[in-house]
Amino acid sequence: MFSFDDITGGSDGIFIVVALVIIIAAILLVLMVVGFRYKWQKYNISREERLMREVAGRRRIRVSDKNEVLERDNYTCQICGISKDYLDSLCEGLGDYLLLEVDHIQSVSQGGTGDDIDNLQCLCWRCNRKKGGYKTNEEVRRLIDYGIDYLDQD
Template sequence: MAKLRPDRQGSHRVNFEKNKKIILKTQNTCGICGKPVDMSLKYPDPLAPCVDHIIPVAKGGHPSDIENLQLAHWTCNRQKSDKLFKNKEAMEPKVLGNRNLPWSMDWTSYEPD
């Protein structure tokens, strides 16, 4: 018999359900893709709201801590599965070009004649 996850049974279940209600009331954008979540949609709609574990329970994340939970689209959560992602703030900015050239002047304040 498969063992149930800690957030689906036992002492964590009550806290998970309480925090799930808080998240569904207070958040309105997907923590994975950043797009708005339509709260009127219900499962099995792929854009239905669900609660995602930021650090997956399978990777040692707390099953019911509100700091480890975020709102997500159902399909985004399914695609993420038990993967870990860096925080958006921790990610370095992407280089848009493959050359790093010096500026001859500050072009941000340039005004044509």
């Protein structure tokens, strides 16, 4: 009777240890599965998703490049020629209201990239909207000559 109790007590202790090991192993297994699924999802992105990311990468322009382009083009729109200096000459401080943008000369949709500073130019926002993704500076200038506003396009 006494020895029977002793054995029962001993096997209880082993049972607890075995249960703990199983629980820890289960937790580790769950963590591994979750980690693997996360990695799989990262690599198993669709073709469209990869293309979108690639385009987003080429669209990106570094802030330092942006400033360099604006300095190089002397804060002047390369299509219509409006500039900060011109507006400031009309009225002190008016140039600050000119919204200048850095444009991809060859658009991202046509394979251009924002990494090449020679593919970037300073445009006012109106000319940039007119230009869109498919027109050249010359084509936009012709639209302006004909008096066609960007709102008439597309």
